[in-house]
Amino acid sequence: MTPRSPRGSVSKPPRPTNFGNVAPNPLDKWLDAEKEVSILTATSNDALHPAENVLNGEEHTFWSTTGGFPQEIVLGFKQEIRIAEVRTVSVNIGSLSLQRVMPKKASIGLPEWKEVTVTEMSTDGADHQQVESHKMNNVSTRFLKIAITKSLDPFAAIYSIHVQNSDGKWLC
Amino acid sequence: MRLLRCRLAVLGESAVGKTALIQMFKSEGAHYPKNYIMTLAAEFHSKTVQIREKDTSVEFYVMDLSGKGLYDSLRRQVLEGTSMFIVVYDVTNEESFKMAEKWIDEYNAVVSNSVGGALIGNKSDLEERIEVKTQRGQDLAREHNLAFFECSALRGTEVETPFNWLANAFLNAYEDKMKLYASLDKS
Numbered sequence: 001m002t003p004r005s006p007r008g009s010v011s012k013p014p015r016p017t018n019f020g021n022v023a024p025n026p027l028d029k030w031l032d033a034e035k036e037v038s039i040l041t042a043t044s045n046d047a048l049h050p051a052e053n054v055l056n057g058e059e060h061t062f063w064s065t066t067g068g069f070p071q072e073i074v075l076g077f078k079q080e081i082r083i084a085e086v087r088t089v090s091v092n093i094g095s096l097s098l099q100r101v102m103p104k105k106a107s108i109g110l111p112e113w114k115e116v117t118v119t120e121m122s123t124d125g126a127d128h129q130q131v132e133s134h135k136m137n138n139v140s141t142r143f144l145k146i147a148i149t150k151s152l153d154p155f156a157a158i159y160s161i162h163v164q165n166s167d168g169k170w171l172c
Numbered sequence: 173m174r175l176l177r178c179r180l181a182v183l184g185e186s187a188v189g190k191t192a193l194i195q196m197f198k199s200e201g202a203h204y205p206k207n208y209i210m211t212l213a214a215e216f217h218s219k220t221v222q223i224r225e226k227d228t229s230v231e232f233y234v235m236d237l238s239g240k241g242l243y244d245s246l247r248r249q250v251l252e253g254t255s256m257f258i259v260v261y262d263v264t265n266e267e268s269f270k271m272a273e274k275w276i277d278e279y280n281a282v283v284s285n286s287v288g289g290a291l292i293g294n295k296s297d298l299e300e301r302i303e304v305k306t307q308r309g310q311d312l313a314r315e316h317n318l319a320f321f322e323c324s325a326l327r328g329t330e331v332e333t334p335f336n337w338l339a340n341a342f343l344n345a346y347e348d349k350m351k352l353y354a355s356l357d358k359s
Contacts, residue, residue, distance in 0.1 A: 046174050049350060060354050066346065067177035067255060068233070091353055126285075129356050154178075154255040154287050155349045 027101065027111055027143050031076040037163065037172040040074040040143065054161045055172050062091075062157040069151050075144045075161065075172075082166035083116075083136040083144065089159040090130045093121050094150030098134050100141035113145055126152045129159065138166040174228045178287075178342045179235065179253050183275040184260035185268040186210060186239035189294040192325035193260060194236050197335050201328040211238045214250055221339035230339035251282040256338055257289040261309075263322065264301040269293075269308070276316050287345040290319040290334045297324035 032038035042051035042063060049064035051073050065071040086098060099113040117134050144163065148156050163171045182190045191211055195203050198219045215236040220229050235250050237243070251257075259275045261268040272291065279289070291313040293304060306322060313320035319337050323330035 048174075059357075062353055064346075064350060064353070066175060067342070068179055069253070091356060127352060127356075153285055153349065155346055157353045 027074070027076060031078070033078070036078050038076050040076045042073040043071045049157070054158050057160070059159065062159040064157045065148065065151075065155055067154060069156075070147050070149045071156070072145055072147045073158065073161075075146070075163070077142050077144075077163075077171065080140055080142045081163075081171070082138040082140045083163060084138055084166050084168070085164040086134040086136055086144070086146075087160075087162040087164075088130075088132050088134070088146070090121075090132070090157060091128065091159070092126060092151055092153035092156040093130060093148050093158075094123065094152050095120050095148070096132070096134070097145075097147040097149050098136065099145040099147065100139055101143040101145075102141075111143065118149075121152070123152060174226075176228060176230045176342060176346055177233065178230055178255050178338070179233045180338065181235045181237060181251050181254040181257040181279065182260065183237055183257060183279060184239055185262070185265075185271050185275075188239070188260045188262040188265070188268045189325045190239070190260045191215070191236055193292070193294055193323065193331060194234055196325045196328055196331045198234075201331065204326060204328070210240070211236055213238055213243045213246055219335075221335055223339060223343055226343060228343055230342050232335065232339070248282055251279060254283060255287050256342060257283070257286065258292055258334065258338070259289065259318075260292045260294050261304065262295050263293040263304045263309075264295050264298050266303045269304040269312075273312060273316075276318070280316075288318070288338075288341050290321060290338060291316070292320075292334055293322040294325055296322045296329070297327045 027040060030040040037055060039051045044066040046064050046066055049062055051063045053061040054063050096119045097115055098117050099115050101111045102114055116136055116139050119132055119134055121130055165171060182194060184190050192205055194217055195205050198217050217234040220231045222229050235254060237247050237250060257279045259272050261272040291309060293309045310320050321330055321334045325331060
């Protein structure tokens, strides 16, 4: 029998807390709560050239890809931000796709990634550092995926990733 | 343990033993396909080679590509994603050796930045029927800067050697690049 409220109307079932707009994104559990920006995951993991190198501020350390493309690295932010610009320093990337997770969606199952911008790198710059600026039009997200979809060499690398929010502050 | 991933194309005329070679490598000598079944378009296999002294595994994604011309357009797409290659010929078949150079040229025309490759003369067990002497294979390989091997997929002799060589060459190329990348400055 359906439970009734004191006023006699049919009570609604409790609102599920595990989905809908209120639920945390499944990526949240990978975030480092202490840091403004953290690395959530990367598709190549050489302990000598780990993904964390892209945030360490060192000029000569990098995250290396270890063969095969596409290769991806995912950054997470402490809170949802609006991204004005992303700058990357890399080598031997052919094409770079920057993607965000659609806000207040995708809280069940896999996150829904949406491409914000694609940068085609110059093909005559093999084995030279590439410094690129990617305009992000103040899109809001808590997660940023940077995918190397084409390369100039069997191995590519990213030295650093810098993210500027819509207030002009560089978060990393 | 470090994991490298290498997409590897295996090319050559029909019936030289590309699939048999891959099957024997993959099964560590346990599985030789007794009946010839022509590969349609392409087949895909994966197998890991350990390089213990460097604490590294090289995971090969082996693209077994049909030798039939019917699949030319598809082959190009598959080749584009690969980093290394093997061209196989049959040591008892002069024609397959003559065509080996065409396969090397086709690969190099599609992939300009490959890490390297190997030329393999298969069916070395059929000694009385050999038409292509070892020296000719070595010369062709040297001309194209490839490693050279002779093997018998049937007997399982020297089947793993080329793949071990390729794994080491891939790792060396990776380590060379890492050294270069660590020395680069903003241009």
